Amino acid sequence: MKDNTLFRKLLISGTLTWVGLLAVVPYLILFRTSFLERGGEILQATGWSLTNYTRLFSPAVFSMAMDSALLAAGTALLCLLVGYPFAYILVRSGEKVQPLLLLLVMIPFWTNSLIRTYALVIMLKADGIINALLLRLGLIDQPLQLMYTSLAVFIGLVYTLLPFMILPLFAAFKAMDLQLIEAGRDLGAGPLQTFLRIIVPLTMPGIIAGTMLVFLPALGMFYIADILGGARSMLLGNYIRDQFLVFRDLPMGAAASIAMTVAMGILLFLYYLASRRSGEGHLK
Amino acid sequence: MKPLVSTLAAVLLLLCLAVSAHSSNRVLNLYIWSEYIPDEVVAAFTRETGIRVNLSTYDSNEAMYAKIKLIGSGYDLVVPSSDYVGLMQREGLLLPVDTTKITNFAHIAPRFTNQSFDPNNQYSIPYMWGSTSIAVHTGMIAAESVQSLADLWQPELKGRLLLPNDPREVMAIGLKVLGYSVNETNAEHLQQAYEKLRALMPLVRVFDSDSPKQALLSREVAVGVVWNGEAYIANSENQAIEYVYPPEGFSLWLDSFCIPRGAENIEAAHLFIDYILRPEISAEISTAMGYSTPNKAAFAHLDPETKDNPIVNPDPEDAARGEFLDSLDDATLQLYEQHWINLKTGR
Structure with a gap:
């Protein structure tokens, strides 16, 4: 028993040190840097400047942030539309099929997402696999323009992030008592009513968690939009990278990163509020 | 006693030499x-x-x-x-x-x-050099129609143009077509280059500095402003892809030790x-890697294929129109940043 608590203490303090050193400290450095003037060094820092944060509200940067948010929201919606039925099928599938299907969801994780994105290029390009197949079948006589379109960007983002939607939805479906559906049916609910009033509310935690897990990374995955979309529009992720690497304005890049994190934090807080309220609702 | 001391001293000295030789020279x-x-x-x-x-x-x-x-x-x-x-x-x-x-x-x-x-x-000390200029897929557009930077603005290229995903290189196109330096710091000239480039943006299908040869080889774009190493590979895979040194000038890169x-x-x-x-070593590297060597004595040792390839070794008249990219001061860099973001967000 005593050994157990010692082990636990060691484990917890080890984890805390790890998180502290590798997550909290860099974040504090980033936070302090975001209040410096361009070219400022954190060790010789004197004042706190808000210039970088006011620059975030310039029309160009603001529209860029909106574009990024729309793209991420679209990706989350598409993932939900594809992932929801799949998670349902996954839960209803037999004991032999289910592990296999889950494995198929996980396998892409074994390959680096950058490599998978380049693999998509081979599929989508004008002389790529899809176009070659359609031409061979005689369905088209000119190659389709698939690469460097918003369609390609959505294909890439949904393909990369879909597992993050499926897994929480799968957990939510798994926790749902299937007898409730039968009970609803016994009480005279039609299929649509069963779906909207029983299945959706009960899987809501999974829907929200999945949406968060897709939306937040989609904001940062600028390389997919660059490679598949042709980098014609600028996203928040590009902007932050350019500030650090191209324009060497570390404080501005830090400010944009902090702003993005705060925005995400607000979303998570709203999620927390919503889930608490729905929890209270259940109690009443 | 004495021989022992001197032997010890000699051993120590040898050790020191070995250690210092190891750390400073080996x-x-x-x-x-x-x-x-x-x-x-x-x-x-x-x-x-x-x-x-x-x-x-x-x-x-x-x-x-x-x-x-x-x-x-x-x-x-x-x-x-x-x-x-x-x-x-x-x-x-x-x-x-x-x-x-x-x-x-x-x-x-x-x-x-x-x-x-x-x-x-x-x-x-210069090691290797090259250029960023126009690659034309002559299987998609006539070679004669794209001979200068100004030709990039033609409507036939709508949706068929590739530019580098790099603010310096893109601004260099706008600056050179107006006759300015690629290292321009004059705010008004930069503004003019930006205005000029704004009209080019609707033609651009893709910005790519990592592997632009891909888009040319798969016929996604007909014309690309690319780095000569990419043009060299694209050309060796498809002879129809040609590399043009425009009369207005272009940017050069030089990597140095x-x-x-x-x-x-x-x-x-x-x-x-x-x-x-050493001339023969510089020539060996240039041949193996496909980049140009700044070593003029190495030319005698280059194999003819590398020496006569204009993508690797432009003739001096063409090369003279190139200009090396220099670093910019912070204030100018901020102007580039503004113009770049405005170009990318369509303002």
């Missing part, structure tokens, strides 16, 4: 672009001098710069591009190179030495640079 920590030097050249250098070369690689100037700036030790030789030579030198990240120790320095053609980013080559702050094997670094500058 190792070289080379930090260079990936796929930028043939392994055989490095092995031959070690065979001849006994200096072991620890080779590490990077794939962007920024990555190398960050490492030198933040860590500041562990490397004896780096290979930054011209603009980063200027920047790193101004920030005190480079140690001077002693050109008197580099006997082969005289082989470098004069137009690569004594550049604005490093007058008198106090800090950098520099000794970073914190280097420990400065002697070995000099020996290595001198070895690379």
Whole structure:
């Protein structure tokens, strides 16, 4: 028993040190840097400047942030539309099929997402696999323009992030008592009513968690939009990278990163509020 | 007693010599672009001098710069591009190179030495160079219709044009077509270049600096402003892809050997640079890698295919219109940033 608590203490303090050193400290450095003037060094820092944060509200940067948010929201919606039925099928599938299907969801994780994105290029390009197949079948006589379109960007983002939607939805479906559906049916609910009033509310935690897990990374995955979309529009992720690497304005890049994190934090807080309220609702 | 002391002293002295020789002369920590030097050249250098070369690689100037700036030790030789030579030198990240120790320095053609980013080559010795210019897929558009930068603005190229995903290179197109320098700092000239480029944006299908040959080879775009190494590979895979040096001018890149702050094997670094500058070695590297060498004495040793390929070695008349990218001051960089964001967000 005593050994157990010692082990636990060691484990917890080890984890805390790890998180502290590798997550909290860099974040504090980033936070302090975001209040410096361009070219400022954190060790010789004197004042706190808000210039970088006011620059975030310039029309160009603001529209860029909106574009990024729309793209991420679209990706989350598409993932939900594809992932929801799949998670349902996954839960209803037999004991032999289910592990296999889950494995198929996980396998892409074994390959680096950058490599998978380049693999998509081979599929989508004008002389790529899809176009070659359609031409061979005689369905088209000119190659389709698939690469460097918003369609390609959505294909890439949904393909990369879909597992993050499926897994929480799968957990939510798994926790749902299937007898409730039968009970609803016994009480005279039609299929649509069963779906909207029983299945959706009960899987809501999974829907929200999945949406968060897709939306937040989609904001940062600028390389997919660059490679598949042709980098014609600028996203928040590009902007932050350019500030650090191209324009060497570390404080501005830090400010944009902090702003993005705060925005995400607000979303998570709203999620927390919503889930608490729905929890209270259940109690009443 | 006496023989014992002197033997001990001799042993100690030998040990010291061995240790000092080991630390100052026997190792070289080379930090260079990936796929930028043939392994055989490095092995031959070690065979001849006994200096072991620890080779590490990077794939962007920024990555190398960050490492030198933040860590500041562990490397004896780096290979930054011209603009980063200027920047790193101004920030005190480079140690001077002693050109008197580099006997082969005289082989470098004069137009690569004594550049604005490093007058008198106090800090950098040119290694390889190239250009960023126009590649045309003649299977998709007539070669005659794209011969200058101004031709990029033709409506036939709508949705068929590729530009580098790099603010400096894109601004360079707008600046050169108006007759300004690629290192322009005049705010009004930059504004004019931006206005000019705004009209080009609707034609652009893709911005790519990583692997632009891909889009040309798969016929996604008909014309691309690319780096000559990419054009060289694209051309060797498909002869229809030609490389044009426009009359208005274009930007040049030059990568140079520099000794970073914190280097420990400065002697070995000099020996290595001198070895690379031997005409036959420079020629061997250029042939193996497909990049141009600034070493004029190396030309006699180049195989004819490399020597006569205009993508690798433009004729001097064409090359003279090129201009090396230099680093910019912070204020100018901020103007570039503004214009770049406005171009990308369509303002």
